[in-house]
Amino acid sequence: MDISPLQQARYAYQPKLPAILRKDITSIAPAFGEATGAATDADAVKALFPHTYGMSRVTFTEGDNQAITARRNVGVILSGGQAPGGHNVISGLFDALKAANPENILYGFKGGPSGILEDSYQIITSEFLAPYRNTGGFDIIGSGRTKLETQEQFEICAKVCKKHDISALVIIGGDDSNTNAAVLAEYFLEKNHGIQVIGCPKTIDGDLKNEFIEISFGFDTATKTYSELIGNIERDANSAKKYWHFIKLMGRSASHIALECALETQPNICLISEEVEANKQSLVGIVEDIAQAVSARALDGNNFGVVLIPEGLVEFIPEIKALIDEINHLLAKEATAFNALTDSDQRVAFVSSRLSKSSQAVFTILPDEIQKQLLMDRDP
Structure with a gap:
């Protein structure tokens, strides 16, 4: 050839x-x-x-x-x-x-x-x-x-x-x-x-490193490729001046990719899962922070921007972690009654009525489709 x-x-x-x-x-x-x-x-x-x-x-x-x-x-x-x-x-x-x-x-x-x-x-x-x-x-x-x-x-x-x-x-x-x-x-x-x-x-996650391994292959290529694409989107957003782009990046158990891409591309907002967990931020708090940043840019006449979000963010939000853990235990304990329900809305109501007040408050603010997804294929 x-x-x-x-x-x-x-x-x-x-x-x-x-x-x-x-x-x-x-x-x-x-x-x-x-x-x-x-x-x-x-x-x-x-x-x-x-x-x-x-x-x-x-x-x-x-x-x-x-x-x-x-x-x-x-x-x-x-x-x-x-x-x-x-x-x-x-x-x-x-x-x-x-x-x-x-x-x-x-x-x-x-x-x-x-x-x-x-x-x-x-x-x-x-x-x-x-x-x-x-x-x-x-x-x-x-x-x-x-x-x-x-x-x-x-x-x-x-x-x-x-x-x-x-x-x-x-x-x-x-x-x-x-x-x-x-x-x-x-x-x-x-x-x-x-x-x-x-x-x-x-x-790709960048979580295998020490004083001898500065960076693993996989992570290096992923972040360079992502950063090129993010940079293109940032240029497009700055040209059109009317869109906010929310970009989900790989990194379920670590936010190294999101952080490295943020350092390379300087987006308007970058969420770091580990910081969210350390600061005990709530889902509502995260949304409010983003909304305030969007509002502040709008007041300056900049109705556009880029937000980087690691794919595993939700698992680091303390109240979401507690909710998922509670749902897991609930579905394992009452599997027979839950599985007898065939309607997804009935399943959502079944779980919601049995959650603690704090978890119920978090569960009810989630979109319907997310609520249903949380009830699918649960671990015992």
């Missing part, structure tokens, strides 16, 4: 690497430093991970490392939502393996964690990898959301790895995936399987 000059340039691009990783691979040696630990709940974490807790921090320095040339096979898994950068993680892993020993083999397990459970894989070769370099998506081997969390699953993983003589498994994913990777590593060490597990942080 003929490819354009732009595609040729994309495939040829070499991502920037830290200086130490640009050296010959046999001159890069691991240096073991201080013991690692948990930032909070150290005793509880240590109890959960007795074999891996406190392992040494590893950095890389110049030094002779001929041992790296020993032949080995490695497996890689893409887990969770796709993010530009995943293909290049696999590309970098492949390049390093081949630089260490051309006989090394990289197994890509298809469709996420389920791939290793089903022993479904693609052997990554230079020819197979070439059209995926520097491209977005996770389509090279596919992704999935299967969780590795039972001992039966862990033992299957070990058997598949040993079948293919795989001595290390790289899991590219978010917080759930890396938690599963940590549990899998603990199991492998406990059972003395001799298989390393490496977690590579990938998340």
Whole structure:
């Protein structure tokens, strides 16, 4: 297939690497430093991970490392939502393996964690990898959301790895995936399987970071893309001068995306879920704050603006959290009576009449459709 000059340039691009990783691979040696630990709940974490807790921090320095040339096979898994950068993680892993020993083999397990459970894989070769370099998506081997969390699953993983003589498994994913990777590593060490597990942080939410990980791929691309679109909308709003745009951004459990986009685009209003929770703001209070901002701009002759809202905001409003929790318990307790009602209005009235006064006050100000949605598919 003929490819354009732009595609040729994309495939040829070499991502920037830290200086130490640009050296010959046999001159890069691991240096073991201080013991690692948990930032909070150290005793509880240590109890959960007795074999891996406190392992040494590893950095890389110049030094002779001929041992790296020993032949080995490695497996890689893409887990969770796709993010530009995943293909290049696999590309970098492949390049390093081949630089260490051309006989090394990289197994890509298809469709996420389920791939290793089903022993479904693609052997990554230079020819197979070439059209995926520097491209977005996770389509090279596919992704999935299967969780590795039972001992039966862990033992299957070990058997598949040993079948293919795989001595290390790289899991590219978010917080759930890396938690599963940590549990899998603990199991492998406990059972003395001799298989390393490496977690590579990938998340759109930006909630996998520390002093060593400034930003995860996924978050970087999402915020840049969103900010470009928000900037275009802001320009449009300033041109038309008659519209307010309310933009919902991803981020159910954290508002990092909304905050980063706000820093990049300077909207008129940006709601931060964590601040709403910390300040114990009510739904009415949030609406009033927005209304006052809209009114103040109108008095200046600016009947337009942009508001950024993280998708998980409602879960951080204390009174809404209390309402949802109360509804959950109510529907679990009176499931038979509730399920006997077929009319949605009757269901709303049934729940409303049994709520506490504070929750009832919140429930009744919600639009009818929102009330009905809160009663759908509740957790027990």
